[in-house]
Amino acid sequence: MSEDIFIHADRALVMIFNQMSREFQNLSTQLGFDELNVLETRNTVNAMYQRMNEMIVRRYEEVAQNAFQDAVIAVPRGEVQKQEFDSSAFVALILRGYNPVSDFVYTREYTRKRDRLFESIIATERGNQEMRRNLKRALDVLANQVRQYVDNITIEARIEGFRRNGVEYVRWVAEDDRKTCSICRERNGRIFPIDDLPDIPAHWHCRCHLEPATIEGFERQEVV
Numbered sequence: 001m002s003e004d005i006f007i008h009a010d011r012a013l014v015m016i017f018n019q020m021s022r023e024f025q026n027l028s029t030q031l032g033f034d035e036l037n038v039l040e041t042r043n044t045v046n047a048m049y050q051r052m053n054e055m056i057v058r059r060y061e062e063v064a065q066n067a068f069q070d071a072v073i074a075v076p077r078g079e080v081q082k083q084e085f086d087s088s089a090f091v092a093l094i095l096r097g098y099n100p101v102s103d104f105v106y107t108r109e110y111t112r113k114r115d116r117l118f119e120s121i122i123a124t125e126r127g128n129q130e131m132r133r134n135l136k137r138a139l140d141v142l143a144n145q146v147r148q149y150v151d152n153i154t155i156e157a158r159i160e161g162f163r164r165n166g167v168e169y170v171r172w173v174a175e176d177d178r179k180t181c182s183i184c185r186e187r188n189g190r191i192f193p194i195d196d197l198p199d200i201p202a203h204w205h206c207r208c209h210l211e212p213a214t215i216e217g218f219e220r221q222e223v224v
């Protein structure tokens with residue numbers, strides 16, 4: 001079930017990671033050959049992160065559109081379609097807001113990772129092992145952040161799709177495998193008012209999602 005919800009996220013990730021790998025490969029080549037001074041290195045790294053950011057945000061917006069539309073389809077008589085959903089403003093808001101699960105503001109963290117890479121490059125001798133490790137590490141930590149945020153955006157856009165189509169209650173659907181943590185397992189199947197939801201994703205790499213539910217279901221559950 002949950003694979004369907006995150007299918008757009010997974011497709012986007014493949015394309016994002018391909019592009020990111022190419023950018024890091026190019027940077028590695030450039031650092032191997034060119035004698036860059038500090039200012040040039042700064043400009044090169046900044047430009048690279050700028051290009052990646054534009055590409056990644058475009059993918060986030062597509063993921064948001066698709067997740068919103070999936071939500072509309074999941075709502076009986078859902079009417080507010082994705083054409084009425086401003087995914088660009090929506091994604092920008094998510095990226096600029098504090099996220100309690102990641103415990104950072106996306107845009108600030110992105111800049112921090114960029115600066116950290118720059119500092120590690122100028123502190124390291126050209127063309128040695130350590131430089132390659134620095135680049136590998138920078139790619140990995142950025143990939144981790146992006147992986148989490150395609151999921152966050154998927155879930156947020158889905159909730160938005162529900163909300164805009166009049167859904168007031170949602171059922172928590174935990175990813176059904178042995179890795180499911182006790183928090184998520186305990187929430188599995190529970191119905192929450194959409195305006196009084198626990199944080200979802202509940203933790204890094206949580207792939208729980210939500211389905212529309214009814215007030216009747218909610219009230220029945222409260223009685224038990």
Ligand SMILES: [Zn+2]
Nearest residue numbers: 184206207208
């Ligand atoms: Zn979970």
